């Protein structure tokens with residue numbers, strides 16, 4: 001590949017400056033409250049940003065903190081967050097959250113291992129909370145980061161978790177917190193999983209378009 005990882009990140013950062021901002025980053029700009037960032041991140045899984053934003057606003061109007069969340073019934077939470085994806089599962093996670101946070105005095109912990117014990121929290125969510133809520137260097141690898149890092153051949157991995165491990169070795173730490181915010185808008189608006197817009201992509205000439213799965217589908221899906 002002709003572009004190095006750091007140059008790619010820097011060029012991409014400029015490219016996405018005017019793209020749509022991911023919802024969790026938007027919520028983080030409005031509040032640095034780890035509780036709200038954690039809940040919004042849980043709600044955002046498999047859900048469009050617009051839907052997450054509406055559901056988060058509705059929920060936070062009724063439950064701005066963990067104590068208020070504990071006072072809501074399961075039915076009420078379900079009604080507030082619907083129609084985020086998997087709202088039944090997410091309702092259960094939110095119902096369990098007050099008890100799960102008791103060992104931390106009702107506060108969201110700032111350690112990966114502790115975050116991973118919370119209901120509905122996997123590595124992607126935990127790393128995003130560490131990075132966005134606490135400013136702790138952590139690489140949040142979602143489907144876009146995993147896919148695009150493989151398309152470019154910066155990593156050659158099968159799972160987001162292995163992509164995270166690989167990136168920990170090759171990505172300078174100063175980019176750990178922001179890599180997700182830079183790549184997600186690009187993956188949502190230009191380098192889409194289906195029908196990537198290569199013809200109007202800044203990187204058309206340099207992109208190696210690697211990753212087997214991507215190559216198989218590439219010509220069929222390109223627009």
Ligand code: SF4
Nearest residue numbers: 191196198201204207
């Ligand atoms: S050229 Fe196509 S595959 Fe490569 S980064 Fe741009 S949109 Fe993605």
